[in-house]
Amino acid sequence: MKLSDHEQAMLAGAEGPARQYALEQIQRVGTFFGAQDCVEVSQVHLMADPESLGEAGVVFLESLSDLPKEQNRVRVPTVTDPRGVDFEAYKRLKQTDQMAELERRAIAAFEALGVMMTDTCINYQTILPPVKGEHLAFGDTGSSIYANSVFGARTNFEGGPSALAAALSGRTPRYGFHLDEHRRGTKLFEATCRPKGLSDWGAMGAIIGKAMESYWEVPVITGIDGAPTSDEIKQFGAALASFGSTPLFHMVGVTPEAPDLKSVFDSSPPKVVEIRENDVAALVKSYTPDDDMLHVVAFAAPQLSLVEMRTLSDLLEGRKLHEKVALLAATSPEIKSACDRMGITAHIEDAGGIVLSGVCFYQMYAREIGEANGWKRLMSNSAKLVNILGGYGYEPMLASMEQCVESAVQGRITGAGI
Amino acid sequence: MSERIYQGMAGIGDLVEGEALVAFDNFSARYDLDRIKGTFSRPDHKLFGESYVGKILILNIAKGGVATAWMLREMVDRDMGPKALILNAANPIMAQGAAFANLPLIDRFDVDITSVIKSGERVAVDPAKASLKVL
Numbered sequence: 001m002k003l004s005d006h007e008q009a010m011l012a013g014a015e016g017p018a019r020q021y022a023l024e025q026i027q028r029v030g031t032f033f034g035a036q037d038c039v040e041v042s043q044v045h046l047m048a049d050p051e052s053l054g055e056a057g058v059v060f061l062e063s064l065s066d067l068p069k070e071q072n073r074v075r076v077p078t079v080t081d082p083r084g085v086d087f088e089a090y091k092r093l094k095q096t097d098q099m100a101e102l103e104r105r106a107i108a109a110f111e112a113l114g115v116m117m118t119d120t121c122i123n124y125q126t127i128l129p130p131v132k133g134e135h136l137a138f139g140d141t142g143s144s145i146y147a148n149s150v151f152g153a154r155t156n157f158e159g160g161p162s163a164l165a166a167a168l169s170g171r172t173p174r175y176g177f178h179l180d181e182h183r184r185g186t187k188l189f190e191a192t193c194r195p196k197g198l199s200d201w202g203a204m205g206a207i208i209g210k211a212m213e214s215y216w217e218v219p220v221i222t223g224i225d226g227a228p229t230s231d232e233i234k235q236f237g238a239a240l241a242s243f244g245s246t247p248l249f250h251m252v253g254v255t256p257e258a259p260d261l262k263s264v265f266d267s268s269p270p271k272v273v274e275i276r277e278n279d280v281a282a283l284v285k286s287y288t289p290d291d292d293m294l295h296v297v298a299f300a301a302p303q304l305s306l307v308e309m310r311t312l313s314d315l316l317e318g319r320k321l322h323e324k325v326a327l328l329a330a331t332s333p334e335i336k337s338a339c340d341r342m343g344i345t346a347h348i349e350d351a352g353g354i355v356l357s358g359v360c361f362y363q364m365y366a367r368e369i370g371e372a373n374g375w376k377r378l379m380s381n382s383a384k385l386v387n388i389l390g391g392y393g394y395e396p397m398l399a400s401m402e403q404c405v406e407s408a409v410q411g412r413i414t415g416a417g418i
Numbered sequence: 419m420s421e422r423i424y425q426g427m428a429g430i431g432d433l434v435e436g437e438a439l440v441a442f443d444n445f446s447a448r449y450d451l452d453r454i455k456g457t458f459s460r461p462d463h464k465l466f467g468e469s470y471v472g473k474i475l476i477l478n479i480a481k482g483g484v485a486t487a488w489m490l491r492e493m494v495d496r497d498m499g500p501k502a503l504i505l506n507a508a509n510p511i512m513a514q515g516a517a518f519a520n521l522p523l524i525d526r527f528d529v530d531i532t533s534v535i536k537s538g539e540r541v542a543v544d545p546a547k548a549s550l551k552v553l
Binding site: 024032033034047048049051054055056156158160214216241242243362387390392 | 428446482489491492494513
């Protein structure tokens with residue numbers, strides 16, 4: 001990799017060990033992917049929940065936070081992905097004091113670096129929406145795919161260690177989705193139906209994600225007549241990125257780099273794969289269990305927007321959740337504050353639900369809280385969450401928000417033909 | 419029998435030797451593993467129930483989210499990690515995690531690497547040369 005004089009100096013340690021770490025990380029990753037040089041980034045979104053960090057990660061962060069300020073402050077605006085512990089709720093969820101303590105140490109270390117603790121994966125809806133062509137270092141698959149696809153900004157998946165390197169140095173290796181040639185379509189899908197709700201948008205994203213054969217694939221989708229809402233395309237992209245581990249899609253006539261097919265394919269488009277209504281139904285059905293047992297309903301992954309929180313609140317109007325079923329809704333601190341102000345939080349909690357702030361279900365020691373609370377059968381309207389939780393010991397089921405709420409009230413899965 | 423050496427495109431980390439654990443399936447530390455027990459925990463993963471600790475883990479492609487970038491170091495720090503990660507196609511998260519953990523990683527071979535190595539074979543991983551040799 002070709003490094004500028006300034007980058008060479010950081011690599012040599014002239015600006016202290018934090019920025020030296022950053023350039024070492026950049027150089028190793030950039031060399032692996034054949035990057036020619038670095039690109040400056042304007043925003044960093046950093047994922048670093050305590051479950052992922054573990055003691056080793058927190059000790060590393062503390063080693064940076066102990067440095068003098070001029071050596072360890074981030075150089076571009078840096079915000080955080082959801083954390084693992086909501087200090088207002090962790091005891092109700094039977095998280096341990098050890099988990100909370102690791103979380104407190106991680107937060108203290110980040111604050112010492114000048115990181116802004118936004119604790120959200122919907123930063124593109126709530127904090128600072130990216131701009132077309134803007135180079136970013138975003139560290140959540142959902143925020144990355146939304147930034148690349150819906151806004152036309154440019155980022156790779158930047159996991160915590162590399163997002164932190166970008167924050168400390170203001171740059172990232174120039175490879176992958178920063179480059180025009182990697183933003184061209186590689187597979188073509190035609191939606192012959194329009195998904196009916198958020199869970200179906202996620203299911204369609206999941207179908208496309210499953211067909212991805214590597215990170216470098218770029219699916220192009222036709223047949224969506226009229227723009228989805230922000231929350232619909234959020235669920236679609238989050239599921240696609242989760243099942244496919246790919247950070248960019250083009251939706252012809254909807255997303256900014258795809259006004260038409262010829263804009264995203266260099267030559268003739270590849271053979272089209274149709275996605276029919278029964279394909280979406282089959283994906284949903286693949287998660288349907290054999291019996292109606294239910295322990296927990298989780299709305300998260302991505303965190304809920306204000307509109308989703310309002311919808312949930314309305315669905316719970318005049319209802320009481322069954323005493324044996326927990327219902328959790330995770331949102332960002334900004335949206336939680338708005339929900340508090342507008343009476344939405346009170347409405348959900350009066351019905352027996354728990355509103356979580358700044359966390360996401362799968363990032364908060366999902367295995368441990370499942371075991372501590374006896375939660376195994378879980379319902380969610382998030383295809384992404386359902387995809388992740390199988391490995392955490394859950395039996396997850398995908399359903400609409402309406403069906404999830406009705407089931408939580410009845411105390412058993414309803415409306416799934418079981 | 420001629421030497422079995424397979425050439426990848428790029429590598430990270432130091433030379434190691436060990437026993438291969440192989441499947442034509444994908445990899446994410448968060449989605450697929452019980453990192454406390456050191457086993458594959460995703461029920462539909464081909465290595466479900468298998469221990470990966472101390473193994474040269476040979477799989478198809480990176481899948482899932484970004485957590486693996488932190489988790490590899492956390493696993494290595496507890497002596498509960500694989501010894502190396504060999505993939506047909508890594509993604510940035512695997513490379514970032516390998517760099518942060520100093521865990522050997524090679525990808526982009528000239529063959530489907532999961533089809534030419536069998537679980538239980540001893541292999542040498544040379545990231546500097548991006549090569550994998552059956553011992």
